[in-house]
Structures are given as C-alpha cells and as structure tokens.
Amino acid sequence: MAFEPPPRLVRALGEAAPDGDAWLERLPEAARQAVAARELTVERVQLPGGRSSLVVLVRRSDGTPAVLKLAPPRARPQSERAALAHWGGLGAVQLLESGAAEGVLLLERLHPDVSVRSLPEAKALLEAAGTLRRLWVEPPGEDGAHTFETVAERTGRQAAAMRASAVADAGVLTLVDAALAAREELLAGPPEHRLLHGTFRQSKVLAGERTPWLAVGPDPVVGECAFDLARLVRDRVEDLIASPSGAATTRRRVKRLAESLDVEQERLRGWTLFRAVESGVRALRVGRPRDAELLLEFAGWL
Structure with a gap:
C-alpha cells in the first residue's frame, strides 16, 4: 500500500x-x-x-x-x-x-470519524470538559521532577515569536501587547503543576468502546489547568464570529467553563486571550489571513 x-x-x-x-x-x-x-x-x-x-x-x-x-x-x-x-x-x-x-x-x-464536535454545542462542551478534567493529574516523577515542557517554557517561545513578527496593523499590535502583558501577569504567581493535554479542543475527543469519549493527540505540557481549558473556549470560532451574539456567548462560555471545572475565571480569560492572539499572529506569519482575522476578532472580545 x-x-x-x-x-x-x-x-x-x-x-x-x-x-x-x-x-x-x-x-x-x-x-x-x-x-x-x-x-x-x-x-x-x-x-x-x-x-x-x-x-x-x-x-x-x-x-x-x-x-x-x-x-x-x-x-x-x-x-x-x-x-x-x-x-x-x-x-x-x-x-x-x-x-x-x-x-x-x-x-x-477509537471511532476516528466521530468526535465530540458532532454533538450539539452545549453537550459537546460538557462532554469535552469532563474528558479534560480526567487528564489533569500530577506529572510523573518525584519531587516535581519531570521531562515535559512547562507552560512558562512553551509560551516563552511563543511570546518571543510574537515579538519578532513583523506586524504593521496597530490593532493587532495592541492585542499582542495585551496578550504578552496577560502572560506576564499569569506567570507571576506560584506555578500549578498538572499534566495537561496541551492542544485540547472538541475535535481531539473521539468516541470509544470502553468509555464514551477519549482524548487523542496530546502535545503535553505541565502547568495550570486554565491554560489547557483556554483552547476549548474558542472552539467553533467560525460560528461564534458569524453570530450577532458571538461576543456575549464567548464571555458566557468563559464563565461556564471556569465554574464547571473550578478554574479561576480571570485566569481562564487571560490564557484564552494569549492563546488566541498567538494563534492569530502565527496564522498571519504563515499566510492564512482568513484564520488570522477570525482569531484576532475573537481575541478582541476578551
């Protein structure tokens, strides 16, 4: 073959x-x-x-x-x-x-063609969040020692790439500054050490046999749970942008997910902002202007 x-x-x-x-x-x-x-x-x-x-x-x-x-x-x-x-x-x-x-x-x-994204939005978010909660465990290793990249390390590389990007648009630069400032503030406190999926979203949760839904395709990282949850906030971003109530829906989603998984709402908002702007600037850099436009408009709601 x-x-x-x-x-x-x-x-x-x-x-x-x-x-x-x-x-x-x-x-x-x-x-x-x-x-x-x-x-x-x-x-x-x-x-x-x-x-x-x-x-x-x-x-x-x-x-x-x-x-x-x-x-x-x-x-x-x-x-x-x-x-x-x-x-x-x-x-x-x-x-x-x-x-x-x-x-x-x-x-x-698993069932590769059946993801949690196939469910109605509210049910999909609920099932995805429940799956994600089970992954947040102590990383392997004694006395906090582990071999995984940390949230600080990964976002440090991403922040450096954002700073180095040749962005001429004043609005985008304002979002970059806000995202970088949010990262600095979020990392200022004592770090949380949980093993995270790293790239979690609805399409990363597939139907299984031994349990209804299982996560696939992690890019694992160690850090705080709000970082992992942030990517889920912007799932179905195209639908959010197309909706007249997209901004309000996004803010409600942040609140609902934070409360359901016992994550501090403001920290979830901050990591959602950073991750959306980072993805948007990267999309600009590699020549995907439509994706960049969606992500940066979404980030502006936060």
Whole structure:
C-alpha cells in the first residue's frame, strides 16, 4: 500500500518548515517499516488526518483493530508517548506498546470519524470538559521532577515569536501587547503543576468502546489547568464570529467553563486571550489571513 501523506499534513508541515521537510520524504518508507515490524494489516490512511502526523488504521496479528501514528520530531511524539503511558487510558486513548520506537505510536482504535464536535454545542462542551478534567493529574516523577515542557517554557517561545513578527496593523499590535502583558501577569504567581493535554479542543475527543469519549493527540505540557481549558473556549470560532451574539456567548462560555471545572475565571480569560492572539499572529506569519482575522476578532472580545 502507498503511504502518501494527506494534503492537509503536507500543507501544515510546509507552514512549519517552509524550506522543505525531509521527514515527509522518508515517511512512506518509515510507514512500511513500522507496519512490517509489527506484523500489521493496513486498512487505510485516515483522511483528512491530522496536521502533525500520519494516522493509519490497522489490525494487529490477532485481528485487533489499532491505529499506527507516525510523527516528526517537531511534534514531540516521545512526549506524547510519555503522557499517554502516564494516563494509562484514563480519559485518553490507550498506548498499545511500551517500546520507544522513535516517532511511532501504536494506539487503541477509537471511532476516528466521530468526535465530540458532532454533538450539539452545549453537550459537546460538557462532554469535552469532563474528558479534560480526567487528564489533569500530577506529572510523573518525584519531587516535581519531570521531562515535559512547562507552560512558562512553551509560551516563552511563543511570546518571543510574537515579538519578532513583523506586524504593521496597530490593532493587532495592541492585542499582542495585551496578550504578552496577560502572560506576564499569569506567570507571576506560584506555578500549578498538572499534566495537561496541551492542544485540547472538541475535535481531539473521539468516541470509544470502553468509555464514551477519549482524548487523542496530546502535545503535553505541565502547568495550570486554565491554560489547557483556554483552547476549548474558542472552539467553533467560525460560528461564534458569524453570530450577532458571538461576543456575549464567548464571555458566557468563559464563565461556564471556569465554574464547571473550578478554574479561576480571570485566569481562564487571560490564557484564552494569549492563546488566541498567538494563534492569530502565527496564522498571519504563515499566510492564512482568513484564520488570522477570525482569531484576532475573537481575541478582541476578551
């Protein structure tokens, strides 16, 4: 079978590595080797797939359905493996092999075409938030020692990229200043140490067999829960922007999610602002002006 990367993956990696990506060139052969080494039977490549990995639906030698995931180093697959191993299937997809094959994960098969996003909005937010709560555990390691990136470290890289971006629009610059100031204030206090999903949203929660909903595709980070919840606030941003009551709905969503997960509302608002502006500025930088417009308009409501 040909393991050609889906167009969505090619575009996303092209944005991250505009001068070319050797990993993409090696991907078909790497996939063939991973399948052969595990004696897997390939069903199909998942389409449209993710933006940072190749996902292949397979069956193990005993007929058990599974998912083979191949990701480049920049997607931090070893960090994903460590988080999934620590969660042990509680709230997240189950890791099916303990080996540390570089960039290759063998995972429990969920229902790849059924995410919590398929539910009505209010129900989707409720189910997604409940799933996220189960992931917020103490990170592995003694005395607070762990190998995961922290919220301070990750947002520090992002803040530096925001400062370096050539933004000429005065309105965008005002939002950047507000986002950077919010980050500084949020990081000023004692840090909270919880293992977080890192890139959580409704489409990252898939239907399962052993439990109704399970999270997939973490980019784990250690820090405060409000950071993790912030990405969920802007889910279905296109619908929010199109609605006359989008701004009011967003503010109610912040309040409702903060209360339901016992997160301080103002901290959730601050991280939602930072993450929306960071995503918007990055979209501008890689040539996605429509996405940038939506994200920055949303950020202006906060």
